[in-house]
Amino acid sequence: xxxxxxxxxxxxxxxxxxxxxxxxxxxxxxxxxxxxxxxxxxxxxxxxxxxxxxxxxxxxxxxxxxxxxxxxxxxxxxxxxxxxxxxxxxxxxxxxxxxxxxxxxxxxxxxxxxxxxxxxxxxxxxxxxxxxxxxxxxxxxxxxxxxxxxxxxxxxxxxxxxxxxxxxxxxxxxxxxxxxxx
Amino acid sequence: xxxxxxxxxxxxxxxxxxxxxxxxxxxxxxxxxxxxxxxxxxxxxxxxxxxxxxxxxxxxxxxxxxxxxxxxxxxxxxxxxxxxxxxxxxxxxxxxxxxxxxxxxxxxxxxxxxxxxxxxxxxxxxxxxxxxxxxxxxxxxxxxxxxxxxxxxxxxxxxxxxxxxxxxxxxxxxxxxxxxxxxxxxxxxxxxxxxxxxxxxxxxxxxxxxxxxxxxxxxxxxxxxxxxxxxxxxxxxxxxxxxxxxxxxxxxxxxxxxxxxxxxxxxxxxxxxxxxxxxxxxxxxxxxxxxxxxxxxxxxxxxxxxxxxxxxxxxxxxxxxxxxxxxxxxxxxxxxxxxxxxxxxxxxxxxxxxxxxxxxxxxxxxxxxxxxxxxxxxxxxxxxxxxxxxxxxxxxxxxxxxxxxxxxxxxxxxxxxxxxxxxxxxxxxxxxxxxxxxxxxxxxxxxxxxxxxxxxxxxxxxxxxxxxxxxxxxxxxxxxxxxxxxxxxxxxxxxxxxxxxxxxxx
Numbered sequence: 001x002x003x004x005x006x007x008x009x010x011x012x013x014x015x016x017x018x019x020x021x022x023x024x025x026x027x028x029x030x031x032x033x034x035x036x037x038x039x040x041x042x043x044x045x046x047x048x049x050x051x052x053x054x055x056x057x058x059x060x061x062x063x064x065x066x067x068x069x070x071x072x073x074x075x076x077x078x079x080x081x082x083x084x085x086x087x088x089x090x091x092x093x094x095x096x097x098x099x100x101x102x103x104x105x106x107x108x109x110x111x112x113x114x115x116x117x118x119x120x121x122x123x124x125x126x127x128x129x130x131x132x133x134x135x136x137x138x139x140x141x142x143x144x145x146x147x148x149x150x151x152x153x154x155x156x157x158x159x160x161x162x163x164x165x166x167x168x169x170x171x172x173x174x175x176x177x178x179x180x181x182x
Numbered sequence: 183x184x185x186x187x188x189x190x191x192x193x194x195x196x197x198x199x200x201x202x203x204x205x206x207x208x209x210x211x212x213x214x215x216x217x218x219x220x221x222x223x224x225x226x227x228x229x230x231x232x233x234x235x236x237x238x239x240x241x242x243x244x245x246x247x248x249x250x251x252x253x254x255x256x257x258x259x260x261x262x263x264x265x266x267x268x269x270x271x272x273x274x275x276x277x278x279x280x281x282x283x284x285x286x287x288x289x290x291x292x293x294x295x296x297x298x299x300x301x302x303x304x305x306x307x308x309x310x311x312x313x314x315x316x317x318x319x320x321x322x323x324x325x326x327x328x329x330x331x332x333x334x335x336x337x338x339x340x341x342x343x344x345x346x347x348x349x350x351x352x353x354x355x356x357x358x359x360x361x362x363x364x365x366x367x368x369x370x371x372x373x374x375x376x377x378x379x380x381x382x383x384x385x386x387x388x389x390x391x392x393x394x395x396x397x398x399x400x401x402x403x404x405x406x407x408x409x410x411x412x413x414x415x416x417x418x419x420x421x422x423x424x425x426x427x428x429x430x431x432x433x434x435x436x437x438x439x440x441x442x443x444x445x446x447x448x449x450x451x452x453x454x455x456x457x458x459x460x461x462x463x464x465x466x467x468x469x470x471x472x473x474x475x476x477x478x479x480x481x482x483x484x485x486x487x488x489x490x491x492x493x494x495x496x497x498x499x500x501x502x503x504x505x506x507x508x509x510x511x512x513x514x515x516x517x518x519x520x521x522x523x524x525x526x527x528x529x530x531x532x533x534x535x536x537x538x539x540x541x542x543x544x545x546x547x548x549x550x551x552x553x554x555x556x557x558x559x560x561x562x563x564x565x566x567x568x569x570x571x572x573x574x575x576x577x578x579x580x581x582x583x584x585x586x587x588x589x590x591x592x593x594x595x596x597x598x599x600x601x602x603x604x605x606x607x608x609x610x611x612x613x614x615x616x617x618x619x620x621x622x623x624x625x626x627x628x629x630x631x632x633x634x635x636x637x638x639x640x641x642x643x644x645x646x647x648x649x650x651x652x653x654x655x656x657x658x659x660x661x662x663x664x665x666x667x668x669x670x671x672x673x674x675x676x677x678x679x680x681x682x683x684x685x686x687x688x
Binding site: 028031033034037038041048051055061062063064065067068069072073075076079080082083086110111113114115116119120123124126127130131135139142143146147150151161165169173177178179180181182 | 229230231232233234344346347349350353354356357360364366367369371372395399402403405566567568569571572573575576577579580583584587589592593596599600604607608609626629630631633634638639640643
């Protein structure tokens with residue numbers, strides 16, 4: 001939202017849409033991995049089209065259960081094509097070197113800068129641990145390890161903060177919100 | 183029961199008033215923390231208030247919305263980071279004022295204007311909703327189908343850099359809404375034999391993933407950005423300026439309510455439009471816009487709070503939410519057994535009265551809390567992200583589990599969280615997706631009813647769309663929206679603007 005050119009707003013509400021012309025699309029570069037993402041959205045749309053078509057063929061009327069999904073998947077494919085056309089205008093961001101492995105590394109660094117990859121792994125580990133060891137232990141471990149990974153603070157301090165948050169959550173949700181914890 | 187009994191319901195229950203007060207207060211601080219949005223808070227709150235009595239839950243969500251929309255302006259003024267999208271325009275002049283040492287005055291203006299805007303929006307809601315509701319009874323299924331499409335098109339095109347991406351996101355949302363047992367035939371759709379998917383994916387799970395977890399993951403990308411703070415002591419109300427800017431307040435509030443009432447547009451767009459309107463109509467501002475003009479605070483702040491009342495009009499009378507937060511409130515109302523839509527005003531007028539009363543009382547609380555706790559805000563916006571964001575992830579997990587007490591919901595929420603992270607990274611908006619999930623059933627059922635009423639004949643359906651005054655108006659609106667977004671139109675406008683510039687320079 002920060003790149004909005006507010007001067008482009010038109011007082012007539014029907015034309016207010018025009019203000020999107022001031023958005024960042026024209027200014028920014030093509031993000032690393034953006035093309036594969038849009039292509040995979042396109043492929044997903046085609047798969048959905050095939051599935052919807054199969055469903056539609058079972059009872060081919062406009063009000064059947066397959067008609068609406070069919071319509072949606074056709075529109076999704078159209079939008080994917082439009083998106084591909086749109087990104088043609090964008091400049092490619094500079095690459096640090098040639099080679100496919102280098103490219104993969106650059107895409108990975110863009111998606112998971114700094115320590116975000118660790119947090120993603122932690123989130124997945126948290127999800128797996130949750131039903132096995134229960135809410136209190138898994139949440140405490142998740143909070144504590146993520147705080148330590150994100151900023152190497154004083155260990156004792158992070159232990160206290162994490163334990164405090166778990167205790168606070170436990171009390172608030174059990175008593176005030178009457179929510180059953182996992 | 184009538185609307186008045188709903189008002190009394192509110193006034194006579196101290197517990198409900200207490201909940202409203204607490205959540206207006208909390209909303210202000212949630213809104214003030216950059217990275218925590220009102221949408222995030224509202225979606226978390228829905229899942230936590232599942233087991234509450236419906237009216238308390240509604241009061242809580244209403245409170246967070248009123249407080250949060252205002253709260254966004256605090257960090258906009260203090261740090262030049264809008265706490266919520268609705269405060270983007272506020273940052274333009276608010277931060278300049280703060281830099282000049284007038285932060286207290288800026289806070290004073292925003293609080294008063296937010297409350298005034300909130301009142302005006304609510305008054306229009308109280309007057310407008312019954313009228314629209316009566317009118318909405320004339321709507322046929324095809325008109326609801328068109329209205330749903332219009333809402334999705336508006337939110338899809340406005341919130342993102344590319345209309346195609348916005349619409350794609352809305353389509354994905356509609357598709358997610360299709361998953362599960364078909365209501366008409368009872369057959370499974372896209373469940374792939376999975377028992378969990380038979381009941382469909384709950385929209386709160388999608389919300390928590392897209393607005394809770396993915397936001398938190400995304401915020402972790404820039405952990406070390408430390409904003410420059412301003413010194414603030416005490417907020418003072420400036421009665422002289424209230425009187426001076428009253429015409430602008432009324433104008434902006436009316437505009438805000440109107441924009442809010444359009445399906446698909448909410449407080450953020452209302453605030454930007456009001457700011458622009460103020461800039462065009464204020465001939466000689468004491469300070470130029472963008473450098474600390476009071477008008478630049480009055481217009482967006484009154485408009486974004488007025489938009490709350492406006493957004494409730496289509497939500498309550500047509501079942502079509504004005505923006506993402508109202509979409510969440512709509513979801514909450516469904517969960518608690520209320521059915522917003524054309525029959526809402528006749529079936530549950532007391533709930534309508536309850537909502538109006540809640541808006542008014544909520545704004546009174548906003549006025550009270552708005553002048554307090556500025557030192558607390560300064561402290562709260564300083565909470566480091568490496569502590570805050572893991573907490574949001576935990577809250578999203580608790581929220582997802584609370585819906586059905588099912589671990590599967592947690593996994594789906596996390597899936598949507600990671601998916602939402604990728605969407606954000608590659609500039610896809612997530613609000614249209616949520617609106618899509620919530621509107622999916624309404625759009626599909628009305629489409630199916632509409633076509634079966636004309637014998638499943640496509641040509642007859644198209645003729646039917648053009649044979650009815652309401653449908654024609656809606657089609658013209660959708661057509662205009664599509665044309666104004668087309669490349670052809672944008673090029674045409676650019677050429678015209680250039681021609682104007684040349685003329686002026688000559």
